[in-house]
Amino acid sequence: MSTTSKHDARPNPTTARPSGGVQAPLPAGPAHGVPAIELMRQPEPMRPVATARVCVVGLGYIGLPTASLLCSRGFQVHGVDLATHVVDTINSGRIHIVEPDLDVMVRSAVHGGLLKASVQPTQADIFMIAVPTPIDDAARPDMRAVESAARAIAPHVRPGNLVILESTSPVGTTEDLVAPILEEYGLKVGEDVFLAYCPERVLPGRILTELVENDRVVGGVNQASTDKAVAFYEAFVRGQVIGTDARTAEMVKLTENSFRDVNIAFANELSMICASQGISVWNLIRLANRHPRVNILQPGPGVGGHCIAVDPWFIVHANPDLARVIRTAREVNDSKPGWVVERVKKCVQKVKDPVIACLGLSFKADVDDIRSSPAVEVVQALQRELDAPLMVVEPNLASHPEFELSSLEEALERANIVLVLTDHKQFKRIDREVLHEKMLIDTRGIYL
Numbered sequence: 001m002s003t004t005s006k007h008d009a010r011p012n013p014t015t016a017r018p019s020g021g022v023q024a025p026l027p028a029g030p031a032h033g034v035p036a037i038e039l040m041r042q043p044e045p046m047r048p049v050a051t052a053r054v055c056v057v058g059l060g061y062i063g064l065p066t067a068s069l070l071c072s073r074g075f076q077v078h079g080v081d082l083a084t085h086v087v088d089t090i091n092s093g094r095i096h097i098v099e100p101d102l103d104v105m106v107r108s109a110v111h112g113g114l115l116k117a118s119v120q121p122t123q124a125d126i127f128m129i130a131v132p133t134p135i136d137d138a139a140r141p142d143m144r145a146v147e148s149a150a151r152a153i154a155p156h157v158r159p160g161n162l163v164i165l166e167s168t169s170p171v172g173t174t175e176d177l178v179a180p181i182l183e184e185y186g187l188k189v190g191e192d193v194f195l196a197y198c199p200e201r202v203l204p205g206r207i208l209t210e211l212v213e214n215d216r217v218v219g220g221v222n223q224a225s226t227d228k229a230v231a232f233y234e235a236f237v238r239g240q241v242i243g244t245d246a247r248t249a250e251m252v253k254l255t256e257n258s259f260r261d262v263n264i265a266f267a268n269e270l271s272m273i274c275a276s277q278g279i280s281v282w283n284l285i286r287l288a289n290r291h292p293r294v295n296i297l298q299p300g301p302g303v304g305g306h307c308i309a310v311d312p313w314f315i316v317h318a319n320p321d322l323a324r325v326i327r328t329a330r331e332v333n334d335s336k337p338g339w340v341v342e343r344v345k346k347c348v349q350k351v352k353d354p355v356i357a358c359l360g361l362s363f364k365a366d367v368d369d370i371r372s373s374p375a376v377e378v379v380q381a382l383q384r385e386l387d388a389p390l391m392v393v394e395p396n397l398a399s400h401p402e403f404e405l406s407s408l409e410e411a412l413e414r415a416n417i418v419l420v421l422t423d424h425k426q427f428k429r430i431d432r433e434v435l436h437e438k439m440l441i442d443t444r445g446i447y448l
């Protein structure tokens with residue numbers, strides 16, 4: 001689903017404006033360490049409870065937590081998802097994704113009559129689009145879900161309404177894809193209906209806390225749109241809500257994730273250089289980071305998830321000749337799983353009757369998300385290219401469609417090679433004595 005409309009209302013490109021620019025900060029939030037669910041129960045530092053009706057399209061990792069948070073502030077939310085099992089699960093007060101505290105929030109929103117899910121949008125005051133924007137096999141942005149969401153809401157949008165795109169999008173999407181679809185229905189974007197881009201910036205595992213606490217960048221297609229959208233976010237965000245134009249807001253999101261990708265690529269490149277120079281990369285980074293202006297990130301088996309490994313391509317695709325560092329960083333990070341596989345193969349040659357314990361499948365520590373995980377890529381390659389038995393351990397999953405999972409104890413008992421792919425807390429607790437008897441390939445540096 002999606003909507004777009006072409007319009008030429010180019011907003012003020014400056015980031016700090018007297019009105020709709022940097023907004024007055026909200027009162028200070030509670031101390032860090034307060035559980036997310038408690039933040040929602042503390043109305044005092046927030047703005048008055050709202051009464052607007054919001055239609056949220058896409059009920060995944062961003063749309064559902066946002067919808068339930070809006071309900072906790074008094075908004076009436078109509079959630080939309082194409083998947084009927086998602087709609088049915090939510091309407092029964094349950095959730096289909098793993099995220100701390102989300103179950104309680106959704107149950108309360110549904111039972112309180114504020115959240116209702118459906119496969120179809122309905123009329124509302126504010127429309128929010130939070131659907132996936134993946135890349136295709138040639139690393140080009142696939143914007144079909146945004147387009148389809150805009151087309152689904154467009155017939156329900158009325159004069160005075162506000163439409164917000166939150167999905168990570170190439171620069172120009174709000175103005176060149178979403179606005180024209182709204183205008184097909186006779187609405188003048190920026191005058192009859194207001195349109196803005198506001199990227200989500202939350203970290204899986206901390207979504208409900210970060211939705212409230214993080215600063216937000218809101219870029220309207222004109223000043224009136226920015227002002228309306230800023231006022232909306234200020235109703236439920238405790239961080240600062242900062243106004244800009246839509247193109248800048250789109251680029252801010254891509255820049256944040258590209259910054260992290262480039263910095264991880266630097267660490268990954270160092271890890272490969274250090275291996276060939278006989279230096280511990282972990283010790284090297286620890287020492288270099290003692291410099292007051294150096295802060296190197298951590299190497300790993302590669303970069304996974306659907307954000308950092310994807311979003312930089314949106315910049316590269318639009319700027320193929322200019323985005324040289326960003327492209328190279330993607331290539332370095334994408335090459336890392338293959339490098340790890342080669343190291344394991346060399347190790348296997350040195351061991352009699354090798355048995356490999358592969359520790360971790362998820363894309364980062366202490367989550368159950370294995371989509372686009374470099375750990376999965378490594379294990380798949382080892383299974384394909386080696387005869388040696390593999391024992392795969394993933395404490396956050398009950399089963400996996402491709403690999404038979406072993407318990408950590410069983411894997412450590414049988415294996416003579418230990419390959420650490422994810423820095424889960426369970427692996428950090430392994431007795432070092434047990435590891436001393438084995439060949440260790442620690443891609444996360446947890447046993448320094």
Ligand code: SAJ
Binds near residue numbers: 260305306308
């Ligand atoms: N990683 C490393 N070394 C590091 C840090 C991360 O190898 O030092 C790897 C992780 O293991 C993982 C990948 O990078 O495979 C990404 O993990 P992450 O924790 O860096 O980020 P995500 O993908 O969970 O969330 C990111 C966040 N973006 C930034 O920190 C700039 C989050 O704030 C965004 O909202 C999210 O992307 C998103 O949805 O775009």
